[in-house]
Amino acid sequence: EAGVAQSPRYKIIEKRQSVAFWCNPISGHATLYWYQQILGQGPKLLIQFQNNGVVDDSQLPKDRFSAERLKGVDSTLKIQPAKLEDSAVYLCASSSSGTGTEKLFFGSGTQLSVL
Amino acid sequence: QKEVEQDPGPLSVPEGAIVSLNCTYSNSAFQYFMWYRQYSRKGPELLMYTYSSGNKEDGRFTAQVDKSSKYISLFIRDSQPSDSATYLCAIPYGGSQGNLIFGKGTKLSVKP
Numbered sequence: 497e498a499g500v501a502q503s504p505r506y507k508i509i510e511k512r513q514s515v516a517f518w519c520n521p522i523s524g525h526a527t528l529y530w531y532q533q534i535l536g537q538g539p540k541l542l543i544q545f546q547n548n549g550v551v552d553d554s555q556l557p558k559d560r561f562s563a564e565r566l567k568g569v570d571s572t573l574k575i576q577p578a579k580l581e582d583s584a585v586y587l588c589a590s591s592s593s594g595t596g597t598e599k600l601f602f603g604s605g606t607q608l609s610v611l
Numbered sequence: 612q613k614e615v616e617q618d619p620g621p622l623s624v625p626e627g628a629i630v631s632l633n634c635t636y637s638n639s640a641f642q643y644f645m646w647y648r649q650y651s652r653k654g655p656e657l658l659m660y661t662y663s664s665g666n667k668e669d670g671r672f673t674a675q676v677d678k679s680s681k682y683i684s685l686f687i688r689d690s691q692p693s694d695s696a697t698y699l700c701a702i703p704y705g706g707s708q709g710n711l712i713f714g715k716g717t718k719l720s721v722k723p
Binding site: 500536539541544 | 652654655699710711713714716
């Protein structure tokens with residue numbers, strides 16, 4: 497079974513530039529999550545999709561971050577403009593139904609450095 | 612007060628040692644408790660989860676919950692160098708929405 501695919505693996509940009517990350521979840525998984533993991537911290541949820549609808553985006557900084565999952569499969573997360581504090585690993589995860597006790601499958605993440 | 616607190620370590624032990632990893636939480640309404648393991652440059656993977664109070668064992672790993680003191684633990688017996696990783700406690704919130712609050716993670720190193 498193929499895992500959660502993310503690209504790019506690494507990205508270095510300067511502040512005020514824009515950047516986009518891509519995620520392809522495990523086939524058939526209805527729920528997709530984007531988490532932000534700052535060095536030395538645990539992952540923090542940014543947004544949750546159920547199919548192509550947003551379930552929770554309460555922690556997404558909407559003035560600069562946006563995400564979409566148009567066809568209910570793959571997803572993109574965009575930052576525009578980036579700030580220094582956005583330097584982190586951006587993790588995508590998926591699960592089949594989105595309940596709290598269900599296993600989340602994480603990708604390896606995109607490591608973003610903002611200079 | 613943060614909802615989930617975890618000592619970040621690092622923790623270094625010799626091979627074969629018993630390891631104890633711990634988290635505390637603040638919301639008494641939490642019912643499910645999870646442990647994720649994260650290897651360097653990888654995403655977290657679910658190791659174990661428990662419901663309410665009590666113990667759950669899976670091979671060399673035991674998860675323990677004490678709801679009266681809001682304390683959760685993960686014990687690793689006969690630790691191996693391959694156990695070297697960051698261990699994150701995680702608690703789902705939001706009912707059926709399935710979102711997780713993670714602790715900071717404890718970095719464990721098992722020396723041969």
